[in-house]
Amino acid sequence: MTTTRTLNNGVEMPALGFGVFQTPPEETTAAVAEALRLGYRLIDTAAAYGNEREVGEAVRRSGLDRSEVFLETKLWITDYGYDGALHGFDKSADKLGVEQIDLLLLHQPVPTDFERTIGAYTALEKLLADGRVRAIGISNVMPDVLANLREQTDVVPAVNQVEVHPYFTQADVQAADAEHGILTQAWSPMGGITSYGGDSGGSTFEDPVIGEIADAHGVTAAQVMLRWHLQQGRSAIPKSVRPERIAANFDVFGFELTADELTRIDALDTGVRCGPEPASITPEAFDREIPEA
Template structure:
C-alpha cells in the first residue's frame, strides 16, 4: 500500500484497462480481483467503465476492499461539465463513491478549463463523493500552475514511466510536491525509438536480472517500479499474464540493479506529447 498525501491508502499495484475491449474487460477485472489485485484503473475515454463496474460486482470481493479510479476526458473540462461527467462515470461504474478521480490530460490550449475541472474535483472531494483527486500527464510547469491556482495538491500524477522512458525530472517534481507517481504503460511493450522498435522485455540488462531471480522480464520491470515507490498499473486481458504481473512481492532488486535499469532511459516519449492535445484533435464525445 502507498499512503497518499491526504492519508488515503492506495494499493501500490493495479490493473489497467486501457485498450481493453468492453467484451474483454469484465472477465479481466474479475480475474485480477480473484488473483489479489485491489486497484482497478479505468477512464471515461476508455469506454469500458460499465464493464469495470460489472467485474467489480461479479467478483467475490467486498467493494470496501477495492480501490477504483477513473479519469475525466478533456471534452468535459470546465466546472459544471466536469461535475456532470463525474456523475456519468459513477453511474456507469455502479458505485456510490470513487476512490480516485484524475484529470486525464492537460488541456494546454485552454488551461483555464483544466483549472475549472480540477476545482470541480475539489468540490467532490469536500463532499466526500471521491476519496482522493489527482491529475495525469501534467508537466512540472503545469503542476506548479495548477497547485498555485487551486487549494488541494493532487494526490497522484499518472504518467508514462517504463525503463526506456522514465521521466526522472517529472518524477522529481511529483516527489517535491508529495505527489505519488502512478505509472501507465509500465512494462513498455513495443516502444518506438527513432525508426525502430525496442522492447524492454528483451533488454539484456533486464533479462539477466530476471534469470538471477527466476522471474520474467515483466516481473522485474514491475519490481523496479515498486522499489522506486511508483504505482504501476499494467494492462492485460490474459489470465496467466494478470496473475504473473501480480506475483512480484516475493523479491526486491538491489540498488545496483535498480541503477542499471535506470540507465536504460532514452529520454524519448512513446505516444503524443500531452501538451499537443486540443479539443480540435482529441475532443471526442463521451456518451452517457
C-alpha cells in the same frame, strides 16, 4: 516492501493495480474478474476507455465488499470546465455503479484551454470536499503545468499518472511530484508502448540488461520492471487480458532487486517519449464525446 501507498491526504491505495486501457468492453469484465480473483484490489479505468461499465460489473460479480476494491478513473477533456467535470463524475459513477469513486483524475491537461482545465480541477476539489471522491489527481502533467495548476488551485493532487518505464523514466516529473508530495503512478509501466509507439530504439521486453536481471532472479522481464517501480516507491498499473500474464504481473513480491540492479535499469532511460506529447493535446485533435450511458 509495503504493498500499499499512503496518499498525501492519508488515503491508503494498493501500490500495484490492474489497468484496462485498450481492453475491449467485451473482454473487460472477464479480465477484471480474474484480476480481482487473483488478489488485485486497485482497478484503473477512464471515461475515454469506454469500459467503465464493464469494470463495475466485474466488481459487483466478484462478491467483494465495495470497500475492498480501490476504483480509479479519469475524466476526458471534453468534460472539462467546472460544470462539465461535475457531470463527467456523474457519468463515470453511474457506469461504475458506485456512489463514491476512490481516485478521480483529470486525464490530460489542455494547455490551449487551461482555464477549462482549472475549472475541471476545481470541480474535483468540490467532489472531494463533498465526499463523492476519496482522492483527486492528474495525469500526463509535466512540471511547468503542475506549477501553473498549483498556483490556481487549493488541493495538492494525490497522484500524477504518467508514462514511466525503463526506457522513459521522466526523472524531472518524478522529482516535481515528490517535491509536492504527489505519488507518481506509471502507465505502460513495463514499456509495452515501446513495442508499438514512438521510437525508443526497441522493446523493453527484449532488453538484454533486463533479461540478465530476470534470469538472475528466475523471473520474467515484466516482473523485473514491475518490481523496479515498486521498490522505487511508485504505483504501477499493468494490463493484460491473458490470465497467465495477469497472474504473473501480480507475482512480484517474492524477490528483491539489488541497488545495483535498480541503477542498471535506471541507466536504460532513452529520454524518448512513446505516448502523446502532453502539450499536443487539444480539444480539436482529441475530440471524443463521452456518452451518458
